[in-house]
Amino acid sequence: MVTIADVARAAGVSPSTVSYVLSGKRSISETTRRRVHQSIRVLGYRPNAGARALASNRTNxxxxxxxxxxxxxxxxxxxxxxxxxxxxxxxxxxxxxxxxxxxxxxxxxxxxxxxxxxxxxxxxxxxxxxxxxxxxxxxxxxxxxxxxxxxxxxxxxxDFTAAGSDCVHHLADLGHRDVALIGPSPAVYQRGTSYAGRFLGGFRAAAATRGVEATTLACVPTYDGLRECLDRLEARPGPVTGLVVHNEAILGPLLSELARRELRVPQDVSVLAVCPPDVAQAQSVPLSSIDLPAxxxxxxxxxxxxxxxxxxxxxxxxxxxxxxxxxxxxxxxxxxxxxxxxxxxxxxxxxxxxxxxxxxx
Structure with a gap:
């Protein structure tokens, strides 16, 4: 095992100088500092985590x-x-x-x-x-x-408030006047999770501004939960032409269920997701999305x-x-x-x- 003494010997300095370079507790010349770090890299020295924590009051x-x-x-x-x-x-x-x-x-x-x-x-x-x-x-x-x-x-x-708003404006600009938000599980809203509430607020505010009929549904992330949400949307007087999906777990089942109901994307219904880019791209129909920058x-x-x-x-x-x-x-x-x-x-x-x-x- 490489020790601090080995590093000091290779760098031509004292062990205390190596310690000061590592801890930053004293000013060391740039030339000496570089020589010590070069020796550390060549020898593969790893400071003892416990000793380092005691010396620096840091655990890393x-x-x-x-x-x-x-x-x-x-x-x-x-x-x-x-x-x-x-x-x-x-x-x-x-x-x-x-x-x-x-x-x-x-x-x-x-x-x-x-x-x-x-x-x-x-x-x-x-x-x-x-x-x-x-x-x-x-x-x-x-x-x-x-x-x-x-x-x-x-x-x-x-900025989830702006994200919810952008979803509505995007669909409204395409002529959609009856849209729905399929959101996270009811438990997420009941717990008061910040991102869900902010997104919902932005969605509703933009819908009011644009004169868009907006339905919001909390969706349990199961196939049965998804079907129940779609059944409720189909029971409405007018057809929903745009879906905003803020629930990554149901994206795959949603596309399968829409196909089973003979609804084409985007000809019959537009789908706009909120999810990481790789999730949006991996679906059977690549989804337009507000990219979640995870x-x-x-x-x-x-x-x-x-x-x-x-x-x-x-x-x-x-x-x-x-x-x-x-x-x-x-x-x-x-x-x-x-x-x-x-x-x-x-x-x-x-x-x-x-x-x-x-x-x-």
């Missing part, structure tokens, strides 16, 4: 809190998780994945254990019960999602979070943490964190893949 671990509930589309959620983990590992950070629905107590447990330098929270509710704890913790935190009260918090998400949101949290007293903690999101770690290893100062928390909403991007079209008279 990020806690990612994502309760895996039955009403969540796990494959899509895992796109967020995979992107976060991959980015973190690229820059020598590990991710502690917490999938149990522990609520505020789970955050207290992670903070008390000192297992992680920062916390990333997914599946955010409008009246998020974990917000008071996040404000109290002496460590940075980022939410992938936006609660109603986002004061003093760093949040990143798709990978981008997983990698780019956008902004820092407020830290506690003592040495500056590593930034909360893997992308920023990774850049900081990479800069330190290269002998450059890390990029500065924003002075204040921020809410960053990514603008929606609608990709036309041919599943929406003008109303056929």
């Amino acid at each position: 671990v990020l806690a990612l809190v994502v309760p895996l509930r039955t009403d969540l589309n796990v494959p899509v959620v895992m796109q967020f998780v995979t992107a976060t983990v991959a980015e973190a590992r690229t820059h020598d950070h590990d991710v502690l994945l917490l999938t149990a629905d522990e609520g505020p107590e789970g955050l207290h447990r992670v903070a008390a254990s000192s297992l992680a330098d920062a916390i990333i929270v997914m599946d955010v509710e409008a009246a998020e019960p974990r917000v008071p704890v996040l404000r109290e913790l002496a460590r940075p935190a980022v939410l992938i999602g936006v609660p109603d009260d986002a004061r003093d918090l760093t949040c990143v998400d798709l 990978v981008e949101l997983g990698r780019l949290g956008g902004g820092g979070a407020r830290g506690g007293p003592g040495p500056p903690p590593p930034p909360p999101h893997p992308a920023r943490a990774a850049r900081a770690g990479g800069a330190a290893r290269a002998g450059r100062p890390p990029p500065p964190a924003p002075a204040e928390p921020e809410v960053r909403l990514l603008p929606p991007r609608l990709t036309d893949r041919g599943s929406t079209g003008p109303v056929v008279a």
Whole structure:
């Protein structure tokens, strides 16, 4: 096993100099720093994680809190998780994945254990019960999602209000005057999940503005649940000509059921999905969609979070943490964190893949 003494010998410096290069606690000349890092790369030296944590008050671990509930589309959620983990590992950070629905107590447990330098929270509710704890913790935190009260918090998400609005405007521009939203499971709405409520609000507001008749249905992500929703739409007085689907799990069954009912896409009914691009492209009919940027949101949290007293903690999101770690290893100062928390909403991007079209008279 390569030791710090081996690195020091190869670089022609003392072990304490190697330690200072790794910890950043003392100013080291650029020439010496480069020589030490070159020796580390050649020898394949890996600092002891426990010793490094004691010396620097950092674990290089990020806690990612994502309760895996039955009403969540796990494959899509895992796109967020995979992107976060991959980015973190690229820059020598590990991710502690917490999938149990522990609520505020789970955050207290992670903070008390000192297992992680920062916390990333997914599946955010409008009246998020974990917000008071996040404000109290002496460590940075980022939410992938936006609660109603986002004061003093760093949040990143798709602008779901604008996404719901864009869906209606897209269909209205094509002449659709009777549209329906097939949304997530009723449990998602009942729980007050932030993204679902914001999308629904944008959808309804745009429909009112454009004079579009809009039906909204919460859909249990099963074939029976889907059939029940379509039966309810067929029972309406006028035909629905445009469907907005904010429920990734039912996209495949929906296209199969529409074909069984002899409804062609887009000639008889336009279908506009909200999902990651690869999901939209993989359907039997490639779907026009508001592209859910799961990978981008997983990698780019956008902004820092407020830290506690003592040495500056590593930034909360893997992308920023990774850049900081990479800069330190290269002998450059890390990029500065924003002075204040921020809410960053990514603008929606609608990709036309041919599943929406003008109303056929």
